[in-house]
Amino acid sequence: MLLYVGKVILLFSISVVVIRLLGKAALAQLTPHDLTAIVFLATLAVTPLISEDMGRAIIGIVVVTILHIIFSKLSLFRWLNRLLIGEPTILIRHGKIIKQNLKRSHYSLIELLATLRAEGYPDLKNVEYAILEPTGDISVIPSKDSILLTPKHLNLDVEYEGMPISLIIEGKIQHKNLNLIGKDAEWLKMKLEQDGYHKMADIFYAAVRDTDESLIIDTGKEFS
Template sequence: MQTWIQILLSSVSLFFLMLILVRLMGKRNIVRMTPFRFVSYIVAAVIAAIMSLNLIGNLTFGFIALSVWVLFPIALDYLSIKSKWIHDIVNGKETVLIKHGKIMEENLLQTRLTAEELLRELRSKNTFSLADVEFAVMEDTGDINVFMKSHKKPVSSYDLGMKLAPLTEPQTVILDGNMLNESLFSLGFNREWLEIQLETIGVSIDNVFIGQVDSSGDLYLDLFDDSIQIPQPKVKEMLYANFEKSQADLMSFSLETKNEAARKMYSEHAEKLEQLMGKLKPYLLR
């Protein structure tokens, strides 16, 4: 057999073999990997490269080496799931770099990080002032994560004491002018529902690039033709405004009527409606 055919055959077969092996080794992000894992990937890749170029005489030796460098990391992964001790040995432990707002110099030395590098990492986390940091830790992957002082943290709705309606992820139901049946059915809708929605908005499905349905069932569309202005879903805001109007009407009826029973009925309902509006507000307005 000619050499070039040999190399072609072994390269093609190793290409697909490596595809499978790398999938087996897990789907962890290559950037957020512990250094040792990175090494095992590189060694496996180099062995595969050598084998595909026929640089070693006996292919069996290559497969033995390759299987060790692929199977051992997988085995270590399973072992470190089972045992914390093995996990710490394999992956290392996180190192606290800043505690109570003070830099731990000896830990910094242990991770061989200079002050400039620490500051650079903090800046990349949008922390320009050391005074804002309460706690920082270097993970076993080498990433540095920062916990800000409480008064420097971004405000959440919890801090403001606001109740927000729970939102689930929107589902994409139209992509490139095609209906996606699967996501439509998972929402409990069908094609007819979507057709009716599109008809009320007044666009044809061919003109829709992306269509998403949010958790409350409103449809948001992005069209190919950007010159067409389509109404964005504002029904919930309108609904809330209508309730407000009705509540005000009931109040004024209760003030105007001279019938005592009717006055009581009106004011009771106005009060009830006001309470309900308080409850509805997070669901309809935010």
């Protein structure tokens, strides 16, 4: 039993490390070789739990990882990119569905309409283009009459509020982020005391905006 548990821990750890090495794109936007690599890795990692052939499984994981890296490099060449990843397909143009492209992409009308509703476009006339990306996502470009007004359209200048940088998470100081803004723990302690907070452990979350030194503080306590 201990040997079996050891196998599970080892194979699980190896799989996590290897998938991490595949890169964030392999998880965020699955291309055909990304998906194939992950499926193969999962299969190879589980195989030794059924049989005793541990060595072959580890070799297989290494080979699949190398193949994934090779395919990723090959996909950078334009002439191979179309073969390995594919091209975007226009499903809607100027509010009109292109039936042949739907059929060619094996994408049903029901799926398309559901995706458009989820994106906030229940009416086709509000869609200028709907494009099926190689990753399987649908990109929707609204018609000019459906574009939401922004300050830019109204020629308004909006002040940049800044991005909050976490300094305390669950009572723990984030020293890397403090170094990022050129501050230290003593500065943070002083700022907290100025705001009436004397115990670091009482603070669930604290952040500072990158435009100034104002703190955002949340103690995690619900309002009564």
